[in-house]
Amino acid sequence: MRREAIWATKLMHEMYNRVHNEETKNKGLIIIKALYGKLPSGVTQHNVDKEDDGENDSLPDDVIDVTVPVQCLVKNSKLVLQISSKAQLPGFYDTCLGEDKHLSIKYHYIDEIYTCTISDEESLNIPS
Numbered sequence: 590m591r592r593e594a595i596w597a598t599k600l601m602h603e604m605y606n607r608v609h610n611e612e613t614k615n616k617g618l619i620i621i622k623a624l625y626g627k628l629p630s631g632v633t634q635h636n637v638d639k640e641d642d643g644e645n646d647s648l649p650d651d652v653i654d655v656t657v658p659v660q661c662l663v664k665n666s667k668l669v670l671q672i673s674s675k676a677q678l679p680g681f682y683d684t685c686l687g688e689d690k691h692l693s694i695k696y697h698y699i700d701e702i703y704t705c706t707i708s709d710e711e712s713l714n715i716p717s
Contacts, residue, residue, distance in 0.1 A: 590682040598657050598680040605657045617666030618716060619697040623659040625675055626652035626684040628691050634706035635693035651685040659694060666698070670713040 612619050624635035626649070635652060648654060658680025662668055675692050676683040684690065690709040695702065698716045707713050 594653070594680050594682040598655075601657050601661050601680060604661050608660055608663055612660075612663060612666060615666065616699055618663050618668060620656055620660040620663065620668075621695040621697055621702070623654070623656045623692065623694045624648070624652055625655045625681055625692045626690055627688050634704065635691065637693050637695035637704055651688070653682070653684055655681055655692070659692075666716075668694075668696075668713065668715045670707075672710060672712045674709050676709070 609619065611617070622637040622639075624637055626635070628635065629649070639647075655678075658678060659668065661680075662670070662678070670678075670692075674683075675681050676690070691706050692709070692713070693704065693706040694713075694715070695704045696715065697703075703716070705713070705715060
């Protein structure tokens with residue numbers, strides 16, 4: 590599943606560039622960072638504030654960077670995710686079977702930066 594998600598993400602780069610460029614041009618919804626997986630004990634969101642150096646070696650084994658797949662889901666400056674496991678989305682996979690997972694997103698919308706975190710089965714509608 591991990592290899593399939595990595596492969597799918599690599600295939601999404603052209604679409605990511607197109608969506609990102611369009612959203613940038615329109616001052617729309619830009620996903621700065623999105624992380625999916627198990628939260629460390631005692632915290633309420635993944636560390637989406639850490640600078641992206643292009644490497645994900647510093648992420649725990651049970652957390653994956655899903656910035657590219659999430660940006661590809663943006664349509665007309667909106668991101669809507671239904672109530673279901675995010676592990677089923679393209680570019681995602683279940684990082685820790687049987688454990689609680691969360692999706693944390695840092696995004697830019699109309700000159701403001703926001704962060705949000707949802708549980709795996711929760712719906713999401715941003716910006717809102």
